[in-house]
Amino acid sequence: xxxxxxxxxxxxRPEQESEPTFQSYDVPYDEDWVIxxxxxxxxxxxxxxxxxxxxxxMGVCGSCGMMVNGTPKLTCAIPLSDYxxxxxxxxxxxxxxxxxxxxxxxxxxxxxxxxxxxPWIIRDDETPPTEGEYLxxxxxxDVYKQFSMCINCMLCYSACPVVGLEPEFTxxxxxxxxxxxNLDSRDxxxxxxxxxxxxxxxxxxxxxxxxxxxxxxxxxxxxxxxQLYKMASATDWFKSVLLPRxxx
Amino acid sequence: MLIVGGGGAGLRAGIAAAEAKPDLNIAVxxxxxxxxxxxxxxxxxxAAVIKPGDSTEAHAYDTVSGADWLCDQDAVxxxxxxxxxxxxxxxxxxxxxxxxxxGTVAVRPFGGMKAQRTWFAADKTGFHMxxxxxxxxxKYDAVKRFDEWFVTRLLVNDGRCLGVxxxxxxxxxxHSITAKAVILCxxxxxxxxxxxxxxxxxxxxxxxxxxRAGAPxxxxxxxxxxxxxxxxxxxxxxxxxxxEGGWLVNKDGYRYLQDYDLGTPEPTPVLRSMELxxxxxxxxxxxxxxxxxxxxxxxxxHYVNLDIRQIDEKVIDKKxxxxxxxxLKYANLDPVHELIxxxxxxxxxxxxxxxxxxxxxxxxxxxxxxxxxxxxxxGANRLGSNSLTECLVFGARAGRAAAEFAEQSGLVDPSVExxxxxxxxxxxxxxxxxxxxxxRIAALRAEMQTTMEEGAGIxxxxxxxxxxxxxxxxxxxxxxxxxxxxxxxxxxxxxxSALELGYMLDLAEVILRSAAQRTESRGAHQxxxxxxxxxxxxxxxxxxxxxxxxxxxxxxxxxTITKWPPGDRVYGR
Numbered sequence: 001x002x003x004x005x006x007x008x009x010x011x012x013r014p015e016q017e018s019e020p021t022f023q024s025y026d027v028p029y030d031e032d033w034v035i036x037x038x039x040x041x042x043x044x045x046x047x048x049x050x051x052x053x054x055x056x057x058m059g060v061c062g063s064c065g066m067m068v069n070g071t072p073k074l075t076c077a078i079p080l081s082d083y084x085x086x087x088x089x090x091x092x093x094x095x096x097x098x099x100x101x102x103x104x105x106x107x108x109x110x111x112x113x114x115x116x117x118x119p120w121i122i123r124d125d126e127t128p129p130t131e132g133e134y135l136x137x138x139x140x141x142d143v144y145k146q147f148s149m150c151i152n153c154m155l156c157y158s159a160c161p162v163v164g165l166e167p168e169f170t171x172x173x174x175x176x177x178x179x180x181x182n183l184d185s186r187d188x189x190x191x192x193x194x195x196x197x198x199x200x201x202x203x204x205x206x207x208x209x210x211x212x213x214x215x216x217x218x219x220x221x222x223x224x225x226x227q228l229y230k231m232a233s234a235t236d237w238f239k240s241v242l243l244p245r246x247x248x
Numbered sequence: 249m250l251i252v253g254g255g256g257a258g259l260r261a262g263i264a265a266a267e268a269k270p271d272l273n274i275a276v277x278x279x280x281x282x283x284x285x286x287x288x289x290x291x292x293x294x295a296a297v298i299k300p301g302d303s304t305e306a307h308a309y310d311t312v313s314g315a316d317w318l319c320d321q322d323a324v325x326x327x328x329x330x331x332x333x334x335x336x337x338x339x340x341x342x343x344x345x346x347x348x349x350x351g352t353v354a355v356r357p358f359g360g361m362k363a364q365r366t367w368f369a370a371d372k373t374g375f376h377m378x379x380x381x382x383x384x385x386x387k388y389d390a391v392k393r394f395d396e397w398f399v400t401r402l403l404v405n406d407g408r409c410l411g412v413x414x415x416x417x418x419x420x421x422x423h424s425i426t427a428k429a430v431i432l433c434x435x436x437x438x439x440x441x442x443x444x445x446x447x448x449x450x451x452x453x454x455x456x457x458x459x460r461a462g463a464p465x466x467x468x469x470x471x472x473x474x475x476x477x478x479x480x481x482x483x484x485x486x487x488x489x490x491x492e493g494g495w496l497v498n499k500d501g502y503r504y505l506q507d508y509d510l511g512t513p514e515p516t517p518v519l520r521s522m523e524l525x526x527x528x529x530x531x532x533x534x535x536x537x538x539x540x541x542x543x544x545x546x547x548x549x550h551y552v553n554l555d556i557r558q559i560d561e562k563v564i565d566k567k568x569x570x571x572x573x574x575x576l577k578y579a580n581l582d583p584v585h586e587l588i589x590x591x592x593x594x595x596x597x598x599x600x601x602x603x604x605x606x607x608x609x610x611x612x613x614x615x616x617x618x619x620x621x622x623x624x625x626x627g628a629n630r631l632g633s634n635s636l637t638e639c640l641v642f643g644a645r646a647g648r649a650a651a652e653f654a655e656q657s658g659l660v661d662p663s664v665e666x667x668x669x670x671x672x673x674x675x676x677x678x679x680x681x682x683x684x685x686x687x688r689i690a691a692l693r694a695e696m697q698t699t700m701e702e703g704a705g706i707x708x709x710x711x712x713x714x715x716x717x718x719x720x721x722x723x724x725x726x727x728x729x730x731x732x733x734x735x736x737x738x739x740x741x742x743x744x745s746a747l748e749l750g751y752m753l754d755l756a757e758v759i760l761r762s763a764a765q766r767t768e769s770r771g772a773h774q775x776x777x778x779x780x781x782x783x784x785x786x787x788x789x790x791x792x793x794x795x796x797x798x799x800x801x802x803x804x805x806x807x808t809i810t811k812w813p814p815g816d817r818v819y820g821r
């Protein structure tokens with residue numbers, strides 16, 4: 001087994017250079033390491049200026065998404081051993097996002113998209129907590145549960161060809177989270193969210209090739225969420241044409 | 249007003265303040281995007297009395313006895329009373345709690361609890377709570393976020409906290425944000441130790457900021473070791489694995505907890521018994537078992553096994569899916585068929601910034617809630633599933649109290665702006681342009697962590713503590729000569745690490761000195777040279793003040809007893 005492994009890492013320091021460059025680091029190979037551990041070895045021992053985000057190192061905080069050999073990956077959740085036999089490992093910032101520095105991308109755009117779909121419970125009647133919980137059966141929970149597992153890691157945006165062409169597209173994770181609330185038996189806000197989503201054309205550009213679902217580290221299926229939306233939206237349109245007297 | 253930290257407590261505080269005083273401007277300043285906060289990693293559940301047959305009185309007694317009587321019982325009473333309302337509120341905000349067939353919220357057993365009262369969202373409870381809170385917070389226009397801003401100092405003038413100085417990481421600009429009230433919600437400091445469940449961001453920022461600003465720290469010697477972490481990484485295997493029927497076995501496959509006054513083994517879980525004993529006792533039993541040579545040894549030290557093979561695979565996939573996922577990804581084993589190697593791992597700080605039951609610290613205008621604070625709810629040992637609920641109950645209380653304080657107080661004196669220039673100078677001169685540095689951050693951090701483990705681990709003695717204090721003094725000297733590779737302004741994570749190391753070194757000294765001076769054994773603080781609890785001298789909180797020369801001054805504060813006089817902690821019988 002290899003004793004060292006080479007990381008070829010994208011560097012971009014806006015105060016020093018106008019374009020990203022690549023820098024290579026040799027790190028010891030440890031079969032128990034994930035990719036993130038190798039990056040932290042660089043940071044701690046070789047070059048404290050290498051810049052990336054990370055926190056939980058257990059695949060739940062969503063901080064450490066990067067391109068690994070050209071594919072969006074959560075670097076704390078993939079073993080180094082998967083890459084040991086294939087030569088240097090190329091690590092780049094998530095594509096389709098503006099790069100702030102090295103492997104750190106600007107994700108404020110996503111925060112705006114997330115807010116725009118109103119990802120909170122909307123109800124006509126709020127009852128006070130003193131009257132107890134809203135009932136929800138396990139079957140009702142299962143309807144939206146998978147869409148609630150999104151950790152906002154941004155891998156799906158980086159995999160999405162529509163985002164690449166049309167950065168304003170609300171995008172897979174935000175649409176999945178909109179669906180998460182639409183499908184929640186406690187929520188009555190689907191129509192409000194539909195109005196927001198219909199403002200943008202992006203959704204219709206989605207070709208349902210499902211790259212977003214493919215790269216999701218949490219088995220969320222954003223592609224299915226988008227299809228559900230298209231169907232609901234089309235149904236609304238047909239109803240408005242066929243039943244013009246305001247039936248919904 | 250301003251909140252430092254965007255985890256469970258910080259977001260709950262922000263929403264509470266926005267609802268109480270809709271005209272306030274509320275800033276949430278966090279060094280990470282709020283959904284990255286470490287609340288996200290909590291797994292097993294959150295406690296609140298909800299089912300028939302349970303009572304807040306019973307929840308209070310479990311908490312008080314679990315805490316080895318060091319908690320303040322007025323805080324415990326407020327907590328158990330307000331917990332159910334807070335939990336239902338979070339349900340109304342969309343938290344996907346696991347449910348019973350009739351649609352009511354499901355509960356599970358948890359360590360040290362005499363009734364089933366732990367609400368859960370499978371075994372990703374913290375994740376779901378955090379995302380529900382964060383997404384709900386987005387609907388309040390009054391809450392303005394400063395994401396990825398790192399606070400380096402509290403602004404204090406004339407005995408009152410008036411805001412913060414913070415680095416905007418994306419640009420490297422150093423700003424002051426003034427506020428009529430500040431709430432610290434920055435969580436714990438597990439990263440002071442080498443082996444911890446805590447995320448990289450858990451460096452005790454808020455504890456150190458408060459301490460440096462003149463607010464005392466309380467009961468910092470009480471460090472919780474969770475009994476079941478994966479040996480290589482410290483990744484947490486939730487207590488829920490035992491609540492659903494998992495066993496802890498030694499190298500002979502023997503359920504060794506029966507040898508440590510924790511009850512007799514039964515095939516299915518028994519409340520307040522065996523594997524459902526409190527965390528301090530279970531972690532201590534591991535060390536004793538190791539002393540008898542009955543643990544196993546692997547590349548990452550001694551361990552025992554957690555056996556969940558007797559739990560039906562369907563139950564594991566329904567109620568413990570994250571346990572299975574973590575084992576498959578990070579330990580290369582399937583717990584449906586294989587034993588999980590585990591060992592005790594630093595998990596939680598019972599101590600923190602001294603507050604009253606409204607989150608107020610002795611420094612006017614400064615509040616704290618969540619793990620950063622010490623109310624004191626958790627005493628000498630926190631019960632599993634009380635801390636997530638604590639974030640809600642005391643986050644909300646602190647939010648309301650700080651909002652009230654902000655409304656009552658006058659404009660902030662603009663003269664504090666001078667302090668931001670001092671801070672800019674300090675960061676610039678000591679870190680970004682300093683040329684005399686030689687020390688690497690990672691090396692010092694590793695030495696600090698080893699020193700803490702050796703000096704203030706599960707069992708301590710005066711000798712190891714004194715030695716650790718001395719080593720820590722040397723490390724603090726060396727930390728004045730850090731060498732940074734990164735001199736740039738844009739997203740300088742090395743500068744952040746250097747400042748975090750400074751925070752941790754301050755707190756390490758406080759932990760060691762508090763532990764050295766508490767010459768008794770209570771809960772998670774076990775002195776082999778003083779093995780007994782000493783209510784005569786130490787039914788009291790340790791309060792550490794930072795003096796003007798930077799050294800620690802310790803005093804003691806009596807514990808508040810309302811209904812439950814000190815007694816024996818009895819488990820399994």
